[in-house]
Amino acid sequence: MVNELNKSFGEFFESDLIQEIAKSSSLKEFSSGTKIIEIGDYIKGMPLLISGAIKILREDNEGDELLLYYLEHGDTCSMTMACCLGDTKSEIRAVAETDIKLVMVPIKKMEDWIGKYRSWRNFVFDSYHNRLNELLHTVDSIAFMKMDERLIEYLREKSRITQAKIINNTHQEIAYDLHSSRVVISRLLKKLEQMGKISLHRNHIEIIDL
Structure with a gap:
């Protein structure tokens, strides 16, 4: 020890x-x-x-x-x-x-x-x-921050903490952490995917360019 x-x-x-x-x-x-x-x-x-x-x-x-x-x-x-x-x-x-x-x-x-x-x-x-x-x-x-800004910060911090580009959390788990709803988080994640920032998969989220 x-x-x-x-x-x-x-x-x-x-x-x-x-x-x-x-x-x-x-x-x-x-x-x-x-x-x-x-x-x-x-x-x-x-x-x-x-x-x-x-x-x-x-x-x-x-x-x-x-x-x-x-x-x-x-x-x-x-x-x-x-x-x-x-x-x-x-x-x-x-x-x-x-x-x-x-x-x-x-x-x-x-x-x-x-x-x-x-x-x-x-x-x-x-x-x-x-x-x-x-x-x-x-x-x-x-x-003071909008939910989309909080979500981006959350994903960046998750990636830094785990030292990985793969976030193994469900949309519901992210919603719990951010004290939001799954519907809101899913909509914002889809928007980030459309912007080319992330890639959504069935069981994980891949960070591309945050």
Whole structure:
């Protein structure tokens, strides 16, 4: 585990902290599509993402989802940290966007290291700052961007996260992520295909020129 932690977090943490994380934490792997955290769960640890990507979703009163942001290699989730330290239930859903590997840090160690290691404290504060900026970007996109612009941004980000030109999502799944309807998303995807930006297939979308 030490080698994997050094590759992903060596630029943030000193060697003593890396050793402590390796001794006290557990290494977990999840396949793409797996729910890692569910809304209403009590969270007992803080994830440090070694590889892959996780999407963080919010749910409204009617059960419709909205994609908030992605976590990538070297990231953690500030909302998870807040739930851990406050001993409150999760208000987000975390789903593996790709196959992932993460290290789960126990709550007690999170609290101890904030006082013991400056690098850990800085990492936690920087993570809060980064996630807040991503949330603000999501709010701005909903408030100020048209749905076709949001869809293009979504497809670009999907392609970047998965490092592939093939998007293996149904129109309904994209609609859920963007808090829209399948009819609207299908119409906009068809328009993008007519413009030569994408190619629609039965089970996937191919990015051509976005």
